[in-house]
Amino acid sequence: MNREQIKEVLYNRYIVPTENKKESSIGIEIEMPVVNLNGEATDFEVTQKVVEEFRKKNGFEPVGIDLNGYCYSATEKLTGDNISFDCSYNNLEISFGKEKTLTAIWDRFSSYISELNDELSKYGHILTGMGVNPGLKANSTEFLPVPRYRMLEGFLKRSKAWEYPMYFHPYPEFATYACASQVQLDVTREKLISTIKAFSLLEPIKSLIFANAWMEAEPDNLCVRDMFWENSTHGINPHNIGMFEHIPENVYELMEYISRTSIFCTERDGHYLHFKPIPIIEYFARDYVEGEYFENGIYHKYVFTPENEDIRFLRTYKFEDLTYRGTIEYRSGCCQPFADAMSVAAFHVGLSNKTQEIIDLIANDTVLHHRGYTASELRKLMNKRYLPEFVNRVRLERLCEKVLELAKKGLSERGYGEERFIEPLFERAACLESPALKMVEGLESGRQMSEYIREYAKLTHAKTYEDVWAC
Numbered sequence: 047m048n049r050e051q052i053k054e055v056l057y058n059r060y061i062v063p064t065e066n067k068k069e070s071s072i073g074i075e076i077e078m079p080v081v082n083l084n085g086e087a088t089d090f091e092v093t094q095k096v097v098e099e100f101r102k103k104n105g106f107e108p109v110g111i112d113l114n115g116y117c118y119s120a121t122e123k124l125t126g127d128n129i130s131f132d133c134s135y136n137n138l139e140i141s142f143g144k145e146k147t148l149t150a151i152w153d154r155f156s157s158y159i160s161e162l163n164d165e166l167s168k169y170g171h172i173l174t175g176m177g178v179n180p181g182l183k184a185n186s187t188e189f190l191p192v193p194r195y196r197m198l199e200g201f202l203k204r205s206k207a208w209e210y211p212m213y214f215h216p217y218p219e220f221a222t223y224a225c226a227s228q229v230q231l232d233v234t235r236e237k238l239i240s241t242i243k244a245f246s247l248l249e250p251i252k253s254l255i256f257a258n259a260w261m262e263a264e265p266d267n268l269c270v271r272d273m274f275w276e277n278s279t280h281g282i283n284p285h286n287i288g289m290f291e292h293i294p295e296n297v298y299e300l301m302e303y304i305s306r307t308s309i310f311c312t313e314r315d316g317h318y319l320h321f322k323p324i325p326i327i328e329y330f331a332r333d334y335v336e337g338e339y340f341e342n343g344i345y346h347k348y349v350f351t352p353e354n355e356d357i358r359f360l361r362t363y364k365f366e367d368l369t370y371r372g373t374i375e376y377r378s379g380c381c382q383p384f385a386d387a388m389s390v391a392a393f394h395v396g397l398s399n400k401t402q403e404i405i406d407l408i409a410n411d412t413v414l415h416h417r418g419y420t421a422s423e424l425r426k427l428m429n430k431r432y433l434p435e436f437v438n439r440v441r442l443e444r445l446c447e448k449v450l451e452l453a454k455k456g457l458s459e460r461g462y463g464e465e466r467f468i469e470p471l472f473e474r475a476a477c478l479e480s481p482a483l484k485m486v487e488g489l490e491s492g493r494q495m496s497e498y499i500r501e502y503a504k505l506t507h508a509k510t511y512e513d514v515w516a517c
Contacts, residue, residue: 047330056304063372064235071144073230074151074391077132079179083170087184088136092169113191134222136185147462152388156505174503177259177380179223187219196340197318205279213277220274225381227390230373231398242366243293244401247408250424257480258380268482269429282323283308286362289422312359314350383502392467396453413441446475
């Protein structure tokens with residue numbers, strides 16, 4: 047394919063699905079750490095036993111079997127819900143089938159978690175609501191024995207060998223212990239650009255409210271998940287990850303941006319291959335590409351010629367990520383304490399029809415924006431343990447509250463009683479205290495990590511919001 051043909055294919059893949067779109071559905075994926083409460087490594091036999099029993103009892107049919115014969119992914123056909131181990135057997139993911147309301151998803155989530163944790167507790171294990179598995183020091187960082195995950199492992203660990211003019215962090219195995227709360231919402235072509243712009247501008251505030259990925263090795267960073275992606279081999283091409291440094295002003299600019307994203311994997315002869323990221327606009331001009339695949343415990347070299355069908359392996363991980371389904375996937379949210387598990391989705395659902403109001407609000411903001419920083423730079427600053435000196439706390443609290451009031455109004459206008467899912471965020475905004483910051487401050491005052499593991503696993507707030515998030 048030449049450049050114009052590639053752009054046409056990309057247009058058909060990403061833009062056409064947003065045209066004449068009448069659906070308005072919600073898709074949620076929640077990744078969760080499985081933790082051994084004894085402080086030891088997560089026991090593979092325990093997780094397998096509990097999840098397998100859950101699968102059979104609830105009618106989830108296997109759709110993924112690892113190389114050792116264990117089921118790692120199963121789907122319930124009626125709802126479309128899927129339960130799977132994410133990258134490793136230390137993280138569990140529940141992906142919910144498309145729904146119209148958050149309440150329907152919450153009802154199933156709370157039922158699933160209650161049942162799973164009742165069984166896990168019998169073996170001293172627990173699922174909890176954190177963005178980094180707190181047992182990572184003790185846990186194995188082995189990727190799932192599945193060709194796709196072995197490909198990902200090889201790609202991420204290439205940071206030790208590839209030389210690029212960038213900083214690679216020392217955590218190439220991060221995918222085995224990082225946990226997100228991701229939301230997919232349908233988007234129309236008419237609202238595509240305003241949606242990307244509005245939510246991109248909100249990323250600094252989202253960090254303040256949702257940061258929940260802290261690890262001892264990076265004590266000043268409340269959301270190490272951002273760093274994990276940006277400073278890994280995924281971030282070799284910044285167009286593939288994180289935020290839009292230049293927010294597209296129209297569909298033409300968005301398509302130009304997408305055409306500069308990179309492909310890093312494909313499939314040949316039943317093998318998943320990874321290779322150095324190549325911009326998709328250049329990939330099809332190559333006579334050959336040298337990749338490698340994992341088999342029998344080692345990686346093998348494999349030289350291949352690009353094919354048109356490889357376009358389906360183009361995968362990006364942006365915070366506001368346009369998918370081939372005609373949805374935007376919001377990827378920056380960490381897994382939240384389970385009592386607030388729907389809060390990330392509620393935030394995005396509530397604001398999805400308030401994009402112009404958001405843009406207008408930020409256009410007049412001088413608390414964070416218009417202070418010499420881009421939205422991307424502001425997000426990095428808000429991820430830190432302490433606010434920068436130029437920030438006025440009282441005015442920042444009010445800005446966060448205004449955004450949440452818009453989200454609550456949007457939820458109320460939907461008419462499904464979903465406003466309750468946004469309520470906990472008002473307390474966070476009033477204190478400028480994310481779950482990660484609350485935990486770090488508690489650890490510094492003498493509380494134990496085990497207390498937060500249990501607290502963030504609860505499905506209800508033991509106290510009022512005012513008590514739980516007392517400033």
